[in-house]
Amino acid sequence: MPTAPDFPPAPDFSKPVRALISLSDKTGLIEAAKALHTAGVEIISTGGTRAAISAAGVPVKDVADLTQFPEMMDGRVKTLHPKVHGGLLAYRDAPEHAKALTDHDIAPIDIVWIDLYPFEATIAAGGAFEAAIENIDIGGPAMIRSSAKNHGYVAVCVDKAGVDQVLAAISETGGTTLALRKSLAAKAFARTAAYDSAVSTWFAAQLNDTAPERLTIGASRLQTMRYGENPHQTAAFYKTGENRPGVATARQLQGKELSYNNVADTDAAIELVAEFDPATQAACVIVKHANPCGVAVGEDLISAYQRALECDPVSAFGGIVALNRRLDRKTAEKIVEVFTEVVVAPEVDDDVIEVFAAKKNLRLLVTGSLPDPLAGGNVFRSVAGGLLIQSRDTARITPADLKIVTKRQPTPTEIQDMLFAFTVAKHVKSNAVVFAKDGRTAGIGAGQMNRRDSTRIASLRAKEAAEGLGLADSLAKGSACASEAFFPFPDGLLEAAAAGATAVIQPGGSIKDADVIAAADEAGLTMAFTGIRVFRH
Incomplete structure (x- = not known):
């Protein structure tokens, strides 16, 4: 392992003499x-970067003139040279x-601006293997890492924001401070790490390796909260880098x-509302916690x-509408x-913004499309010291998937209610029980330690919702009851029957299935x- 050399400390102030620029996205280059x-x-x-600078009338030197070595192999080899990396890595x-x-005869390089080949954009657009x-950049990451390692002397920029910081410092003081160069170096190492992560994740996907x-994981910050x-x-x-609306x-x-x-709540709402095809039916999901x-x-x-809203107007207060x-x-x-805290939709009419303008704190989001x-x-x-990773739950139940285990067969309406209820239950925290009827939830019980209590809570919600609507009977009357996991005992199922459910949908698989079926x-x-x-834990 290399030991730290006995070098003089890096200067706090550095006046740049030479800059190396190589860009794919040339926004802001000429300025x-x-x-x-x-x-x-x-x-x-x-x-192309050199050509653009030259065309703007700004003096620019070709890397080939610096290295005295021509580009070769379709540009794959051009900056991997001692006269480049020596100029980047030297302690002055x-x-x-x-x-x-x-x-x-190596000239020190004091500023580097490189943005890397557009690998992420290429795969996001569905580019072929x-x-x-x-579009995997080799020379770019090498130069960025060399510059970042030698941040004591080199200001490395991986985006226009970094260049703007350097130019502002030069305009104000004539050079860059060590603190600025350290900050830029940290950003540079994060960029190359994220880039390599995108490559390795993509390559694993090409090999169908779900657990490399x-x-x-490479990610870019959208917001400090x-x-x-x-x-x-x-x-x-x-x-x-996931390309999911x-x-x-x-x-x-x-x-x-x-x-x-x-x-967190908006994500839950979007994922559930996307279960319903907008081409066949309008759908609304209200999420709370x-x-x-x-x-x-x-x-x-x-x-x-x-x-x-009628399902649970009390809980809907301060919720998310998708x-x-x-x-x-x-x-x-x-x-x-x-x-309402957040409203999210694929698109909005122009006059909707006018309606929401009076509610300045309400967040209005447009996704462009729905996730599949x-x-x-x-x-x-995350868990302490590690990560759990699993594939997204893409389970979807159709009428053909149902195994009717009771003597009484369901009506077509009961089948539709069961499928609706089970779809919603997939998005409710376990233990989850959902009553549904006529294309809407009647009562939801979530996150309880036993399924019987979840059923009781769902029943209570259905009764309270009916009272709020001035109805004599609970919304659960004549409903379908979905449980996202099996009923381990008949008690939860009997609670559903007492609430007024006439149909039940559940995975099955309990050692007590026979008892539950007999109770049904x-x-x-x-x-x-x-x-x-x-399950959704």
Whole structure:
């Protein structure tokens, strides 16, 4: 292992003499090149970057002139040369390094601006294997890492924001401080790490390796939050390379910054509302504390929203509203009647913004499209000292998947209610029990330590919702009851029957299945087994 050499300390202030620039995205290039030239900094560049600078009338030196070695192999080899990396890695104040620079005619390089080949953009656009391979940058990361390692003398920039910082420092003081160079180096190492992570993750996917020996995650910060789940916790929001519509890719049209809890709840709402095809039915999901409290479909959004709200108006206060269709003004006017934290939809009509403008704190998000509930991908959870990773739950039950285990067969309406209830239960924290009827939830019981209590809570919600609507009977009367895992004993099922459910859908698989089926028969229920459990912890 190399030991730290006995070199003089890096200077706090460094006046740049030479800059190396190589960019794929040339936004801001000409302005920066002109500013560097005006400051007396010599510019070295390659290929298209050099051509663009030269075309703008700014003096620029080709890397090939510096190395006295031509580009070769379609540009794959051009900067991997001692005259480049020697100029980046040399300690200017170390006599041995200074002598090597002189003996080998190597010019120190003080500023580096490199943005890397667009590998992430290539794979996001669905580029072929060969195209992705060709967009893996080799020389760029090598130069960035060399510069970042030698931040005592080199200011390394991996984006325009970094260049702007360097140019501002030069304009103000004529050079860069050690503190600035350290900050830029940290950012540079993070960039190359994220880049390598994107490559390794993509390559593992090409090999269908769902659990590679080494897992890397590259993410870019979208937002530093005021706090986390609670005010004493710090938090930030990051975007990974996953190309999935959702809260991380949404445009925020108005409202306060999203909080940590807003992001978690909004994600839950979007993923559930995407289960319902907007081409066949409008759907609304209202989420509170990561659990749906009201879900409904309808002929249009306003009816879907109204029906979802009626399921549990108490819990809906301060909740998240997710819609699967373009949000119209009438629905927006109905939504603002209730205090709502976030509204999210694929698109919104222009006059919706006018409606929400009076509610300045309400966050309005537009996702552009809905996530595909059947698309794969991974989800993560942190534990002390590690990460859990699993594939996304893409289970979807159809009528053909149902195994009717009771004497009484379900009616077509009961089948539809069972499927709706089970779809919602998939998105409710375990233990989960959901009553549903006529395309909307009637009562939801979530996150309990036993299934009987979840059923009781769902029953209570259904009764309270009916009372709020002035109905004599619970909303659970005539409903389907879904359990996301098997009923281990008949007690939960009997609670559902007592609440008024006539149909039950559950995975089955308990050693007590026979007892549960017998209880269902005795109660006159129809019951379907799915054979698939959809826990959500």
